[in-house]
Amino acid sequence: MTSLDDLPIRDDLRGLTPYGAPQLEVPVRLNVNENAYRVPEAVALDIVQEIARALPEANRYPDRDFDTLRGAFADYLGHGLEPAQIWAGNGSNEVLQHVLQAFGGPGRSLLSFTPTYSMYPLLAQGVGMEWVPVPRAADFTLTPEAVRAAIAEHDPDVVFLCSPNNPTGTAIGLDVVEAAAEAARGIVLVDEAYAEFAHDRSQTALTLLERFPRLLVSRTMSKAFAFAGIRVGYLAADPAVIDALRLVRLPYHLSAITQAAAIAALRHSDEMLARVDALREQRDRIVDELAALGLQPHPSDANFVLVGGIADPARTFRSLLDRGILVRDVGLPGTLRITAGTPGETTALLAAMAELLAE
Known part of the structure; x- marks a missing residue:
């Protein structure tokens, strides 16, 4: 063996x-x-009924661009977002992987501020790009000045900001996100997997998308929607970014069952x-x-x-x-x-x- x-x-x-x-x-x-x-039982029943409606057509490939689900996510997120600004995958890790496949790769670098989500360096390594960890302050906070200095020093192709940060729970101010988006020449992604748990939910990078076409905001249904076992993550960005992500996704990557379950769950947000x-x-x-x-x-x-x-x-x-x-x-x-x-x-x-x- x-x-x-x-x-x-x-x-x-x-x-x-x-x-x-x-x-x-x-x-x-x-x-x-x-x-x-x-x-909840009533939500679960609605999800099961939505899946039952999708099953007879399981002999056909699912909607490749999951248009109905993208519309549901746009409605849920608000902030004037349109379906063309939404992308989704099998968990937010797959969404992050799509971003690095499209904008990273050999000869490029991903910068983030540590300690942070331990999947970031693994995702970078998976696409053959350099991982650049920059330490946070002792209390795990970030300042606009620190972010600008790190970007100026390392000139990364992609920047990941986790807010609230995993594993520390630290929120990042919108002034920090603005500083990163202004300083970076490439992509800045704000990972808001835990955004619904924040003390002030209005402090979301979604409010900055209109100003910064290379800013991306990722979310997940695993946490707030109790969907860890279903695997649905998504992001909001400029429509041109969504077009770039289409280039690297696998064909029909979101099953009809996954789409049906997520659509039903969003009705009960x-x-x-x-x-x-x-x-x-x-x-x-x-x-x-x-x-x-x-x-x-x-x-x-x-x-x-x-x-x-x-x-x-x-x-x-x-x-x-x-x-x-x-x-x-x-x-x-x-x-x-x-x-x-x-x-x-x-x-x-x-x-x-x-x-x-x-x-």
């Missing part, structure tokens, strides 16, 4: 391990920023966002109560909290897991990342952390 080392894979892939996080069956799973709430409000309350509860216990939770606009002040993250991770609670060690010294859960899950987490600190 052959091994991976025996295969003629690319040299830059040797020694790497696939992206992933533990998938363990435990009572409280707070490690991968999923929506803690199941899809108000109901789904009500669950988001409940998760925001639990996120803020985690921040407040862990701070009262003497830990150092970082301010968060996402559906998770990066908690600092943990003397031994590996030991704390194992101790929580022994109690049936799964969180995430993202490799930042003295920290663990904890996803906001249901009130019961949050209560279990806080009680376990209190026990561990008392020990």
Whole structure:
């Protein structure tokens, strides 16, 4: 039986391990920023009925340009967006991959500000482009001046700004996005996967699209819409950018089932966002109560909290897991990342952390 080392894979892939996080069956799973709430029954029924209407035509390829879904996304996002400004894929990671396939590649570079989403360097490597990490400030914030300086120094072809940032939860001001869009000669993408969880949802880079034709704003249905298992991501940009992404997508990349499920879910956006409000309350509860216990939770606009002040993250991770609670060690010294859960899950987490600190 052959091994991976025996295969003629690319040299830059040797020694790497696939992206992933533990998938363990435990009572409280707070490690991968999923929506803690199941899809509501009435919404699920509507989705199933929409899929049932699509199934008899499954012998035909789906709508290649998913026009109906693009219209639904444009309506949901607002800000005067038109369907021609919308793109979608099987999760936001595929959308980001399309962007790098179209605007990156060998001899080009992707710049972002670390710590940030760990898929960015993997996506860059997948298309053979250089990854340029620039450290954030000690409190994980970014300033317009820092962004302009980094772009001037490195002259990247693509800039990714994650806001709210994963894994820190840090929001980025619109002045920072403007600075990047003004300074960069290439593409600037703002990854707003957690935008619906922000304290101020009006602070979105969608408001800047009309001014900057090379600015892109990506979103996902995995978080706010509890669609992690369905895999739907999307972005808004100038129509010319959408034309560029068509050049690299695989034919019929969004199945008819995926399109039907997403269209139905978007009809219930108000109901789904009500669950988001409940998760925001639990996120803020985690921040407040862990701070009262003497830990150092970082301010968060996402559906998770990066908690600092943990003397031994590996030991704390194992101790929580022994109690049936799964969180995430993202490799930042003295920290663990904890996803906001249901009130019961949050209560279990806080009680376990209190026990561990008392020990």
